Amino acid sequence: MATQKQAGAGKAAGNFFLIHGEDEFRVKAAARARVDALCPPADQAFGLEILNGTVDNAEGAALVLRRCLGALRTPSFLGGRKVVWLQDANFFADTNLIKGDALKDARDGFAQELKQGLGDGFVLVISAGKVDGRTAFFKTCKELAAIEIFAVAEKSYQQEKPALEWAGECFRKAGLRVSGELLKAFLDRAGYDTRQIITEVEKLSVYLGARKEITAEDIALLVSPARESENWDLPNAAGHRQLQRALDILRQLLFQGESEVPLIIGLENLWRDLLILRGCLDRGWLRLSSDGWKTEAQWSTAPEVEAALGSLDKDPRKIHPFRVIKLVEQARKFSSSELQRALAETLATHERMVSGSGAPDVLLEMLLVKLLRPTGSK
Amino acid sequence: MKLKVSKEKILNSLQKVQSVVSSRTTIPILSNVLIKAEKDRIHFTATDLDVSVIAGCEAQVTKPGATTLPARRIFSIFKELPGPDIELEVDDKNQASIRSGSSFFKLVGASEDEFPPLPKLDAAKTYSLDQGTFREMVRCTCYAASHDESRPMLNGVLLSFKDAKLAVVATDGRRMALFEQEVEFPKGSEGDLILPFKTVEELNATLQSAGQLKILTTPKQIAFEFDDIIIMSKLVEGTFPNFRQVIPAQAEESIALERETLLTALRRVSLVSGDNSTSAKLAFSKNKLEITVTAPNVGEASETLPIKFTGRAITIAFNPDFLMDPLRTLTSDEISLELTDDMNPGVVKCNVPFLYVIMPMRVS
Numbered sequence: 001m002a003t004q005k006q007a008g009a010g011k012a013a014g015n016f017f018l019i020h021g022e023d024e025f026r027v028k029a030a031a032r033a034r035v036d037a038l039c040p041p042a043d044q045a046f047g048l049e050i051l052n053g054t055v056d057n058a059e060g061a062a063l064v065l066r067r068c069l070g071a072l073r074t075p076s077f078l079g080g081r082k083v084v085w086l087q088d089a090n091f092f093a094d095t096n097l098i099k100g101d102a103l104k105d106a107r108d109g110f111a112q113e114l115k116q117g118l119g120d121g122f123v124l125v126i127s128a129g130k131v132d133g134r135t136a137f138f139k140t141c142k143e144l145a146a147i148e149i150f151a152v153a154e155k156s157y158q159q160e161k162p163a164l165e166w167a168g169e170c171f172r173k174a175g176l177r178v179s180g181e182l183l184k185a186f187l188d189r190a191g192y193d194t195r196q197i198i199t200e201v202e203k204l205s206v207y208l209g210a211r212k213e214i215t216a217e218d219i220a221l222l223v224s225p226a227r228e229s230e231n232w233d234l235p236n237a238a239g240h241r242q243l244q245r246a247l248d249i250l251r252q253l254l255f256q257g258e259s260e261v262p263l264i265i266g267l268e269n270l271w272r273d274l275l276i277l278r279g280c281l282d283r284g285w286l287r288l289s290s291d292g293w294k295t296e297a298q299w300s301t302a303p304e305v306e307a308a309l310g311s312l313d314k315d316p317r318k319i320h321p322f323r324v325i326k327l328v329e330q331a332r333k334f335s336s337s338e339l340q341r342a343l344a345e346t347l348a349t350h351e352r353m354v355s356g357s358g359a360p361d362v363l364l365e366m367l368l369v370k371l372l373r374p375t376g377s378k
Numbered sequence: 379m380k381l382k383v384s385k386e387k388i389l390n391s392l393q394k395v396q397s398v399v400s401s402r403t404t405i406p407i408l409s410n411v412l413i414k415a416e417k418d419r420i421h422f423t424a425t426d427l428d429v430s431v432i433a434g435c436e437a438q439v440t441k442p443g444a445t446t447l448p449a450r451r452i453f454s455i456f457k458e459l460p461g462p463d464i465e466l467e468v469d470d471k472n473q474a475s476i477r478s479g480s481s482f483f484k485l486v487g488a489s490e491d492e493f494p495p496l497p498k499l500d501a502a503k504t505y506s507l508d509q510g511t512f513r514e515m516v517r518c519t520c521y522a523a524s525h526d527e528s529r530p531m532l533n534g535v536l537l538s539f540k541d542a543k544l545a546v547v548a549t550d551g552r553r554m555a556l557f558e559q560e561v562e563f564p565k566g567s568e569g570d571l572i573l574p575f576k577t578v579e580e581l582n583a584t585l586q587s588a589g590q591l592k593i594l595t596t597p598k599q600i601a602f603e604f605d606d607i608i609i610m611s612k613l614v615e616g617t618f619p620n621f622r623q624v625i626p627a628q629a630e631e632s633i634a635l636e637r638e639t640l641l642t643a644l645r646r647v648s649l650v651s652g653d654n655s656t657s658a659k660l661a662f663s664k665n666k667l668e669i670t671v672t673a674p675n676v677g678e679a680s681e682t683l684p685i686k687f688t689g690r691a692i693t694i695a696f697n698p699d700f701l702m703d704p705l706r707t708l709t710s711d712e713i714s715l716e717l718t719d720d721m722n723p724g725v726v727k728c729n730v731p732f733l734y735v736i737m738p739m740r741v742s
Contacts, residue, residue, distance in 0.1 A: 045619035046551050050528045070697065073657065073740040074552050075721065077624045087528075109674070119740055 015118050018141045020092070020128040021150035025195035030148055031085070031127035038123050039083040046077040053089030053128065058099060061091035062106035069113055072122050081121050089128040092137060111140040152192075163192040170201040171214070178214040186219050188245070191227030200224070229253050234263055235270035239330030243372035250364060260360035264350045267367075270330075271343035276316050277324070278331040278339055285309070286316075288328055297324040342371050379443025379468040381415045385456060385478065387435040388420070388464060392453045394433040394584055394607055395424035398576075399449040410446035412493045413468075415439045423496065424449055429577050430496050431584075432608040444490040445472045452476075455483055496610060499601050502594040503567040505539065509604050513585035515546040515557040518732055520578045521703045524550035531616040534572045537593075538618075539563055547621045553700045553736040554624050571595055572614035580609050624735050626723055629716035631689040633662060637713045637728075640667075641705040643681040647671040648698035650679045657695035657739040662687055662717070671698065694720045695739045701726075704734040 019031045039047045049071045055061045068086050076082035091103060118124055126145075131138050141147060153159045167187055171178050178186065190200040200223045204214060207222055229252040237246035253263060280286040285300045285308075299305070299317050309315050316324070334342070349367045353360045395411055403409055403426070412423040420437040423430060445468045452474075456464060461479030468474045472487040516535065524532035529551075538545040545558045573581075577600075584607055585591070592603040595613070602609045647658060650673045661668040665687055670680040694717060704726050705713070716725040720741075726734040 045529065045532065046624070049551055050526055070656075070739070071552075074697070074737050075740070077549075077551060077554070077723070077735070077737060 014146075015123045016114065016141075016145040017123075017125045017148070018128070018131070018145040019125070019148045019150070020131045021148075022130055022152040023150035023194050024129065025193075025198070026150040027127050027129070028088075030150065031087070031125060035083060035085050035125055038125070039081065047081060048083045048085065050085045050087055053086045053091070053126075055091055058091070058103035061103050064089070064091075065106045065110045068124075069110065072113075072118060072124060075121065079121075081123060083123045083125060086124070086126045086128075089126060092126075092128050092132060092135070093130040094132040094134070107135060107137045111135075111137045114140050114144060159192040160187070163187055163194075163197065166194055167197050167201070170198050174201050174205040175212060176201070176205060176208065176214055177212050182214055182216060182219060185216060185245075186214075186223060187227070188248075189219060189223040189225045189227060193226070196226050200226075225252060228256060231258065231262060231266055235266045236330075238267060238368065238372060239270055239274065239327070239333070241333050241372050243368065243374075246368050246372060247365060250361075250368065254361055260353060260364050261350075264346060264353060264364060264367075267346050268343065268350065271339055271346055272314075273316070273319070273327055274331040274334060275336065275339040275343060276312070276314075277327050278334065278336050280309075280316060281328065281331060282336065286324075286328070288325060295325055297321050297328065345371060379413075379415050379445060380441035380466070381420060381437045381439045382463055382465050383420060383435065383437035385459060385462055385464050388437075389453070389456055391420075391422050391433040391435045391606065392449075392456065395422045395431045396449060396453060397580060397583060398426050398429050398431050399424045400426050401450065407446065407488060407492045407494070409448055409450070410488055410493065411449035411452070412444065412446050412490055413466075414444040414490070416442045423493070425494060425496070426576075427494060428574065428612050429580060430610040431580060432496075432610075434606045443468060445474065445487045446490055446493050447474055447485055447487040452485065455485075497599045499594045499596055499599055499610075502596050502599075502601070503563075503569070505544075505561065505563045505567065505593040505595075507544070507561055507591045507593065509585055509589040509591040510587040511559055512544075512546075512591050513581070513587065514730075515544070515559060516578060516581055516585070518557050518704070518707045519546050519548045519555035520575070520582065521548070521707065522550060522553050522555040522734070523548040523575055523578070525575075526550070530614055531572060531618050534574045534614045535578050536618040536621070537571045537573060539570075540568050545621075547618070549619075549621060549624070552697070553703075553734065554621060555704060556621065556625075556733045556735075558731045558733075569595075570618055571600060572616065572618055573600065574611060574614055577609065577611035580611075584609065624723075625733065626716070626718070626725060626735070628718075629722075629725060630718045631662070631687075631692060632714050632716045633667075633685065633687050633689070634712055634714050635667070635683075635685060637705050637708060637711060639683060640713075641702055643669055643683055644698050644702050644705070647679040647681050648702070650677050651698060656698075657741060658698035658701065659693060659695045659741060661691070661693040662689070663691045664688060692717050692719065694724065695741045696724065696736055697739060700736050704732075708732065 017034055019027055019034065021027050035048065051064060051068050051071060053064050055064055064086070068084060071084045153162070164183060164187065167183055186200070190196050203222055204218060208218065229249045231253065233249045234246060234253060237249050250263070277286065285305045287298050289296050289298055309317055345367060349363050352358055353363050392411070399411065400408060408426060414421045415437060416439065418436055418439060419434050420439070421432055421434040423432045455476060459478035459481050463478065465477040466474060468487065472489055474485045474487050476483040476485065520535050523535055527533065532549060532551065536547040538547065542560055542562070543558050544561045545556060547554065547556045581602060586605065589604055594601045594603070598613055600611050600613055644658060647669050648671060651671050656671060656673045659670045665685060667683045667685045668680060670678065672678045708728050710728040710730065713726055713728045716727065720738055724736050724738065726736065
């Protein structure tokens with residue numbers, strides 16, 4: 001969901017705009033805003049020509065590009081500015097579906113035409129999904145166009161931060177108040193897709209009416225669980241002692257067709273990692289330091305640490321520092337004895353699961369309840 | 379319901395309603411045709427919910443009634459029946475028995491209650507026109523309508539009743555066709571109506587060259603009544619752009635051209651184009667018109683025509699298909715092409731109240 005702007009010569013001329021990225025909703029919204037700014041809705045009947053750029057094959061793509069050139073060569077009926085919007089183009093990416101010499105030639109020819117200039121009064125706006133940065137077309141765009149990119153991060157952990165910002169913005173625009181914790185709970189259900197987020201916010205807004213404060217119950221009641229859970233979501237929730245969240249994720253994962261055994265192995269690995277890190281923290285072998293901007297994991301270099309950790313099958317010092325920081329946050333929520341008990345219970349449940357002494361899903365649910373129930377409850 | 383009808387008449391009526399019956403509809407009843415028999419007539423109705431067509435013919439009705447039967451199937455069956463007359467009987471369970479000569483068919487139908495009711499045109503404005511004139515107006519303009527779904531107003535044809543005239547207009551933003559005729563209608567019936575393209579296609583297929591045409595309109599619906607047919611349609615909502623501002627006030631040159639000769643020459647040279655990014659360059663010089671088409675990676679073609687022209691030399695490029703469209707539909711021997719320069723629109727006129735504005739193309 002990161003937005004990036006690049007300015008080619010077209011930025012100065014204001015006659016060529018490329019708006020692209022995998023965040024289809026924001027690409028569309030930005031392109032519509034750009035087109036409306038260039039050609040007010042009242043003038044669009046004769047001042048705007050829209051070409052649909054969604055095609056099934058290379059021949060279709062070549063035809064669209066030729067039509068686009070035709071539109072760029074025909075002035076507006078009433079004189080003045082003419083905006084040509086090549087909308088939702090899906091043939092600038094590197095895909096196996098839409099590929100071939102015909103497309104390459106058409107794309108290169110199109111780029112050549114763009115290099116010759118658009119002509120007085122013509123403006124070209126291209127909105128597209130992913131654009132292959134290696135093509136002559138993209139290089140021409142970099143040279144000539146004002147580019148806006150609405151990319152979606154590949155890794156889900158990279159998607160969380162921009163999704164939080166976007167969801168926060170959507171709630172603010174809708175005049176709704178939501179706490180940071182509930183915002184995360186909202187994303188846990190709605191997922192990171194921008195269109196889905198805005199739809200769910202609108203739904204909440206309609207439901208709440210005059211009320212402006214979002215509650216956990218509102219989210220549970222109204223927000224459709226659209227996000228696919230990942231296997232590591234379960235240990236993450238368990239590590240944070242979030243029972244309800246862990247149960248929700250477990251049910252979602254089972255609904256998605258995940259089997260119970262890999263899930264319980266994930267929990268075993270979690271308790272082992274946390275147990276080791278908790279021990280390291282207690283002995284002062286590991287500490288987290290922060291300068292207010294950045295947190296770092298610092299390992300003691302004492303010989304006994306080297307001797308103890310170096311002999312382990314899985315040396316915790318080799319875990320990625322980012323993950324160490326995340327695991328330390330979780331390890332601090334448990335005592336060593338709690339972690340030992342959690343590991344023992346998990347291994348026992350695993351054994352019962354594979355020996356057929358109970359329904360695996362029920363065994364997993366019972367394990368989570370037993371390990372994560374609030375202290376003091378029976 | 380029980381009746382006897384001439385095969386020729388029933389096929390003729392059914393043919394007129396066939397085109398609105400969709401074979402891929404998600405609402406099964408829309409694949410059926412509603413058949414109503416009353417007094418000495420039989421009526422067929424088909425609809426896709428946007429456009430409805432009703433056609434009728436004479437029949438010997440011994441028992442009035444109504445039913446719905448699969449439209450395409452009964453048309454195929456009636457077409458193949460051996461006798462000159464067809465007997466149709468429908469029981470209470472909507473089972474139809476069809477007899478003709480030695481043939482007998484039994485078909486399962488559906489109740490008329492399942493068929494969607496047609497819109498009511500209460501308090502409609504009414505216009506009366508000559509059918510042939512209206513057909514010509516629609517035929518000479520509809521090709522200029524846009525097929526871009528993002529601009530629904532331009533996806534249809536405008537009927538503008540104003541100042542005792544009917545203007546039929548279509549435009550796709552690169553060319554505009556206008557046909558204007560004087561018609562009589564009450565002063566309070568002035569207004570603009572946008573016909574969806576599908577309705578225009580129905581009119582093109584069914585309007586005849588002679589006879590009266592009655593048009594009834596409400597703010598959202600329109601009906602065309604002529605001969606034994608009624609075509610009902612939704613209107614496109616929205617405001618058609620002000621088409622009059624597109625017409626150039628004046629032109630510097632008006633060049634008389636033989637329509638058929640120009641069309642033939644354009645058709646020949648456009649054989650090397652093949653898509654609408656290629657333009658046909660028209661170079662007018664003293665008593666000569668040279669038409670050239672150059673298509674990258676394909677080739678080049680040129681034609682030279684003798685013309686009566688003594689004005690200043692002008693070279694202008696047009697989309698050849700756009701220039702050929704009015705030449706194909708007009709019937710006059712001669713047209714005039716009005717030009718100012720290579721960046722201003724060209725205007726095609728002829729001896730009927732028709733006008734076609736076409737934007738030139740930049741030649742790179």
